[in-house]
Amino acid sequence: MLKNLVGSAVAGALGGFNAHAANIVFAIFIATRQDPAQNIESSHYITMMEAVNDGKDLHISVNMPSIEVGTVGGGTQLASQSSCLNLLGVKGASKESPRSNSRLLATIVAGSVLAGELSLMSAIAAGQLVKSHMKYNRSSKDVSKIAS
Structure with missing residues (x-):
């Protein structure tokens, strides 16, 4: 938790102390x-x-405290996005329980964030986060010398 609390505070984070929620929330929002x-x-x-x-x-x-989602209107009618909402079981309005689909979508977002946080903290605790970044995200080639 030191990364979340102290790291976020030192970075001047406003509105939360977390590792990387925005990545997960944004991916679900686009989908x-x-x-x-x-x-x-x-x-x-x-x-x-x-x-x-x-x-x-x-x-x-x-x-x-403030996941802002909806399951009707706007781009939710687009084919790919509509398909994703259907896959999650939250497409459109619920006739039986108004707003329940948007609440369920917010719960799905929170659950995804929770899984991501657990995964990230596990990687940090096991000493694998930096190793994996160095192995998979860092090029050892000098790209400035590669001919175009």
Whole structure:
């Protein structure tokens, strides 16, 4: 949690202490045709982790107070985005329970963020984050000398 709390505070983060929610929220927003500008408010959250059961288990949670999503109107009618909303089971308005599809979509966003946070923190704890970035994201070639 040191990365989330101290790292975010030192960086001057506003609206949340987290590792990388905006990446996950934005990906879901584009796939389901949410308003990308709402990624700012929707990515504000706090990740909390606590050892429980005498340190044998980990309780992890995210608090995301302002996920702004919708399942009707606008770009949700586009073929690809409509298909994604159908796949998630939240396309359109629910006749039985108004607003339940948008609440479920917000829950899906939060669950995805929670999974991403757990994965990232696991990689950091195992010492794999920097190693994987160096292996897969850093080129050892001097691209300035490659002829075009």
